[in-house]
Amino acid sequence: MTSATARAPGRVNLIGDHTDYNGGLCLPFAIPLGTTTTARARGDDRVRVRSTAYDDVWTGRLGDLTLGARDGMPAWVRYVAGVLWAARADGWRLPGLDLLIDSDLPSGAGLSSSAALECSVAVAVAALVDRPLDPGSRPGLAELCRRAENDFVGAPTGGLDQLASLLSTEDHGLLVDFADTSTRQVPLPLREAGLVVLVIDTGTSHDLADASSGYAQRRAECDAAAAALGLPRLGLAWADDLSRLTDEVQQARARHVLSESTRVEDAVAAVADADWERLGSVLTASHASLARDFAASTDELDLAVATAVEAGALGARLTGGGFGGSAIALAPRERVDAVRLAVGTAFAAEGHAAPSFVEVLPSAGAAVLDQA
Ligand code: ADP
Ligand code: MG
Numbered sequence: 001m002t003s004a005t006a007r008a009p010g011r012v013n014l015i016g017d018h019t020d021y022n023g024g025l026c027l028p029f030a031i032p033l034g035t036t037t038t039a040r041a042r043g044d045d046r047v048r049v050r051s052t053a054y055d056d057v058w059t060g061r062l063g064d065l066t067l068g069a070r071d072g073m074p075a076w077v078r079y080v081a082g083v084l085w086a087a088r089a090d091g092w093r094l095p096g097l098d099l100l101i102d103s104d105l106p107s108g109a110g111l112s113s114s115a116a117l118e119c120s121v122a123v124a125v126a127a128l129v130d131r132p133l134d135p136g137s138r139p140g141l142a143e144l145c146r147r148a149e150n151d152f153v154g155a156p157t158g159g160l161d162q163l164a165s166l167l168s169t170e171d172h173g174l175l176v177d178f179a180d181t182s183t184r185q186v187p188l189p190l191r192e193a194g195l196v197v198l199v200i201d202t203g204t205s206h207d208l209a210d211a212s213s214g215y216a217q218r219r220a221e222c223d224a225a226a227a228a229l230g231l232p233r234l235g236l237a238w239a240d241d242l243s244r245l246t247d248e249v250q251q252a253r254a255r256h257v258l259s260e261s262t263r264v265e266d267a268v269a270a271v272a273d274a275d276w277e278r279l280g281s282v283l284t285a286s287h288a289s290l291a292r293d294f295a296a297s298t299d300e301l302d303l304a305v306a307t308a309v310e311a312g313a314l315g316a317r318l319t320g321g322g323f324g325g326s327a328i329a330l331a332p333r334e335r336v337d338a339v340r341l342a343v344g345t346a347f348a349a350e351g352h353a354a355p356s357f358v359e360v361l362p363s364a365g366a367a368v369l370d371q372a
Contacts (some may be wrong), residue, residue, distance in 0.1 A: 010035075011028045017321060027268065035102070039121070139181065171364055198329045290317065316330070
């Protein structure tokens with residue numbers, strides 16, 4: 001193979017926020033927006049990376065794909081170089097590469113442009129060097145991309161995004177149990193039920209790779225709460241354990257993590273019963289927990305959620321970690337325009353920048369588009 005093109009989608013996390021790194025449950029699905037990478041093999045050991053989202057072209061050598069060389073790279077290049085670094089660590093034999101990246105995903109909006117980027121690079125390069133891409137190989141590929149983001153980029157994210165991008169299938173949610181990273185396809189016939197998920201991008205971006213970010217702080221607080229309980233991860237705690245936490249902040253964080261996994265189970269049950277009203281209520285309850293106990297919301301996200309529900313959405317919540325980014329609203333197709341209008345009007349009234357909207361339904365995971 002001399003060239004391969006792959007596309008990997010972004011995702012919406014329907015429910016289950018901040019559960020991944022705590023060993024709990026979540027239910028994401030892939031969206032139609034995504035990132036495309038074309039990988040071409042070169043005859044030398046050079047690596048050239050270009051993204052239509054940035055002006056510069058990064059040029060290095062295969063030998064530069066080391067943790068030591070990381071600091072000299074532009075921040076966005078680290079997501080790409082990290083995948084090549086992790087692949088080489090796993091024994092992939094890589095030629096020199098030209099990588100061309102193009103995306104229709106907003107970056108930093110909570111729709112996982114970072115995982116879409118990593119996964120599109122991983123799948124394109126895997127196709128190029130003839131690595132397996134069947135469903136059984138994909139959890140390993142997701143793990144490789146997670147290592148790129150955690151260990152090379154330095155963003156302490158939990159692996160949900162990469163699994164969703166690589167394993168999702170159309171009209172299904174991907175139930176992930178981070179106790180053992182097992183996954184199950186859950187039929188999610190929103191289209192058939194006349195529903196859509198409206199993504200409300202508040203335009204306030206979050207930077208998950210920033211060590212001082214709210215995301216990194218919450219992760220540290222959860223680790224501290226687990227340590228106080230003598231557990232490796234909070235997801236292993238029982239509800240009874242909460243009263244053993246003497247630190248109020250840790251107790252609140254733990255209460256969110258444990259109740260959120262229960263809400264994911266409730267959501268899966270509501271979907272199985274086609275009880276969409278109940279699904280909506282569970283989503284809104286998740287937002288309340290993220291805002292109150294996890295302190296991960298913002299004024300814009302709270303306003304988007306409250307206004308969407310008032311305007312006729314069945315439920316709404318922040319998605320993708322919070323601290324800015326996007327909210328989602330589950331709404332009957334015929335009410336979506338009213339929800340958009342109400343949220344836009346409320347943002348203007350509060351002096352917030354105009355939000356942007358995308359309607360999504362559960363879509364297919366990453367795929368090779370072309371190879372030669
Ligand atoms: P999210 O994944 O929610 O969009 P992150 O902070 O995790 O937010 O990732 C956003 C970062 O990913 C960007 O700041 C940029 O470094 C990188 N990135 C995303 N999309 C692209 C792209 N098309 N080209 C280059 N880098 C990208
Ligand atoms: Mg990300």
